[in-house]
Amino acid sequence: MELVAGCYEQVLFGFSVHPEPKASGDHQQKWTPVADFTHHAHTASLSAVAANSRFVVTGSKDETIHIYDMKKKIDHGALVHHNGTITCLKFHGNRHLISGAEDGLICVWDAKKWECLKSIKAHKTWNLVEGRSAFIKNIKQNAHIVEWSPRGEKYVVVILNKIDVYHLDTAAVSGTITNEKRVSSVTFLSESVLAVAGDEEVVRFFDTDSLMCLCEFKAHENRVKDMFSFEIPEHHVIVTASSDGFIKMWRLAQDKKITPSLLCEVNTNARLTCLGVWLDSVTDTKESLPPAAEPSAVSKEQPKGGKKESGGAVQEEARQSKPHTKKRGLTGVSEEPTKGSGLVAAKKRRVGEMLEKKRKKKKIRVMQ
DSSP: OEEEEEETTSOEEEEEEEEOOOOTTOSSOOEEEEEEEEEOOOSSOEEEEEEOSSEEEEEETTSOEEEEETTTTEEEEEEOOOSSOEEEEEEETTTEEEEEETTSEEEEEETTTTEEEEEEESSSEEETTTTEEEEOOOOSSOOSEEEEOTTSSEEEEEETTEEEEEETTTTEEEEEEEOSSOEEEEEESSSSEEEEEESSSEEEEEETTTOOEEEEEEOOSSOEEEEEEEEETTEEEEEEEETTSEEEEEEOOSSTTSOOEEEEEEEOSSOEEEEEEEOOOOOOTTSOOOOOOOOOOOOSSOOSOOOOOTTSEEOOOTTOOOOOOBSBOOBOOOOOOOSSOTHHHHHHHHHHHHHHHHHHHHHHHHHO
């Protein structure tokens, strides 16, 4: 697996994490994070990160979304449809990416061709199959986080330090959780248990039915900016990232009243803003993966400006500086942008090269 985190300093960090074999007498398995890459593709601080089985995407205040192929460790291009800070990114399976930004747009992307399928004016709840509004709920105040439970039976709306719990069957608030400080991140650990982090060092687990705090623990030395939870065989894990520069992995007990145990930690020496986890899982065989542009050497002379194509992926180095690498680096791609989807350009170029080679071979045979 790979921990990926963005920061104010415009850098994306990647750390591969491997469990060590248990030594005799050890009660708990040790995990070791190893620096895998750092990449400086954005021109402003990173604000969001998401991952599916192959790609990691990052959003920034520079209004772009960058795509990284984690299998090949290359930069796969940039999506430039939005005109505002990217505020949220979420994959739906391996086929679709949903992005939101301060321009008030929700964009649904084809995560194979990297084309914008729908651009919806927010803020409403939508039936994404038909691209129409499915439900409207007036929350009366500006919310900065909305999070759905794993089964989709409830969702929470965060307004400053208050968390309203909604049940889908009634569309009404069933209760309100009040945190001590402004909430910065929430994640469901189960259908009823919610992890809450805010502008403080503490993480709390709440029962969304009883609204009671199950446990709290000091996770960092500064405010916790983001969290991510996932399950792998024998482990239920929550990862936290903080302004103190640390990324930490915690093992959750089955009883959420028990304080999590620290699996590992790593210091990035940066002011972290967003967090994701890339799990190298087996992809559904029904879904073929998109062709990735072959990596090419990064030119020392970068173009001064890049063209912004609405609704497409741009393969260019205009906004990228040369990657700073540790062990392995994400290589920039220097394809020319094409209207609609820059990822198509590389495929067309390769096909053209193959046809040209065949034509030359045929010409040689004729001459002989």
